[in-house]
Amino acid sequence: MKGVNIDDFVWVFIAGIIALLLAFLVGYFAYQPPVPQLISIENISVGTAGYTNEYEAKVYNIGDFTAGKTQTESLKYVPELRVSASLTGKETKTYTINVPDYYLSVLKSLRISFLVSDTNKYGNLVIKWNGKDVYNGRADKGEHVISIEAGYVKSLNTFEIYCESPGSLFWASTVYMIKDLRIDLEYGEVKIVPFKISEEEIERFTRGNIHFKTNEGEGRLAIKINGLSVYNKHPSAYESIDFDLFNSSLYVGNNVLSFSTSKESVYITDAVLRVYLTNGNVILKKSFSISEENFKLLNQTDYKGKIEYYVKKTIKPGTLVIKLNGKDLKAISSEGWHTLYFDAEDILPGDNELSFSGSGSWNIPEARIWIVKE
Missing domain, CATH: 2.60.120.260 (Galactose-binding domain-like)
Incomplete structure (x- = not known):
């Protein structure tokens, strides 16, 4: 061919090769594979979390009674006591008697009963209820019953029992031996x-x-x-x-x-x-692993960890506790699917622990762990 310089052709060919190579390199380094929006870490089978295995913890033997008639409740029982008095002083027994509000609302009367087993009757036996004399006399041997109206009974009461000195018998002491002192409420008809x-x-x-x-x-x-x-x-x-x-x-x-x-x-x-x-709190501990690559993603501001869990049945109501490496994630215990979130500071690259427990009991068949882009 006329007018064609072979050297020019070679240079054009080389320039073309270089252009293609540059185009390839630019395209190669400019391209970045897309980062996934949702990365599945692990699906976990959980189970029944919380308290299980019921047992009989307390037994109250109520016994026999008639609903609809006057009831009796013992407030105080003293098997035996002794009071004495002389010219030099006297011995006083004092007891605080509490009456719960649920009795006060249906109270009819209060009954004090006791047995004088022995006495010399040198002086009077004195019994006071909230500072007021309810008995003052030389008590014979035998049983005694004192009734107090409901209006004189409060939530907090004071019971006193003592005897007076023998008076002219200055060398002696008055003595009363008391057995089976009882203070009982009469209420009803509930x-x-x-x-x-x-x-x-x-x-x-x-x-x-x-x-x-x-x-x-x-x-x-x-x-x-x-x-x-x-x-x-x-x-x-x-x-x-x-x-x-x-x-x-x-x-x-x-x-x-x-x-x-x-x-x-x-x-x-x-x-x-x-x-x-229930006799035991079952703490279900499940482990899952986070790779270095995924951990780096979590350290980016637009990525979070996500835990989805399914409460199939509430066996016993209570507070469900879900923890990630010991940190409480504030779980919801109602039946259905729920979502919790965690950050990079809540986990470590490698093995991590997710635990399920609580004050109730729940059937949680499944939990899913993800990394998501916000």
């Missing part, structure tokens, strides 16, 4: 049974049970706990009644079980209150 529940027992409470025997065909019986009805009907010969935290409104401290009737009285025998608790 039967009241107080029982205590601690804070720990509230957390582990599964149910209570009341069972008793009675004659069929008697009056209608109402049973309440803390004023909330757990039973209201004509009882059969044998009754067994379960209650839980929801229908009884149990709380820490004193709780009140009551039996009452609307018209006819009901004679009840072998009444027992039982409290059932």
Whole structure:
């Protein structure tokens, strides 16, 4: 070919090769593979978390009584005491008597009974209730009963018993030997049974049970706990009644079980209150691994860790606790799917621990761990 210089052709060819190579290199280094928006770390099978294995923790033997008639409750019992007095001084026995509010509202009277087993009767025997004389005389041997009206009974009361000096018998001492001193409330016609529940027992409470025997065909019986009805009907010969935290409104401290009737009285025998608790808090611990690459992603501001878990069934209500490497993630315990989030400071590259526990009991079949881009 005329007019074509071979050297020019070579240089054009080399320039073309260099251009193609540059284009390839620019494209290669400019390209970055897309970062995924959602990275699955692990799917975990969880199980039943919280308290399990119910057992009988407390038994209150209520015994026999008639609902709808006057009831008696012992406030104080002293098997034996001695009081004496001389010209040089006297011996006084003082007792503080507490009356819970749930008795005051249905109180009829208070009864003090005792037996004088021996005395020389040199001086008067004196008994005071809240500073007021309720007995003052030379008490004979034998049984004595004193009744105090409801209006003179308070939440906090003082009982005193002593005797006076022998007077002209200055060389002697007055002595009274007392046995079986009892201070009893008379109230009604509702039967009241107080029982205590601690804070720990509230957390582990599964149910209570009341069972008793009675004659069929008697009056209608109402049973309440803390004023909330757990039973209201004509009882059969044998009754067994379960209650839980929801229908009884149990709380820490004193709780009140009551039996009452609307018209006819009901004679009840072998009444027992039982409290059932769970005996162990099952902490389910599950491990999962975070790679170095994924840990670096979490350290970027636009990435977070996500935990999804499914509460299939609430066996016992309570507070569900989910922790990641010991940090509480503030879990939700209602049935269904729930989501929790975590940051890079909550985990480590490599093995991590996710734990499930709580004051109730839940069936949690599945949990999923992700890294997500916000």
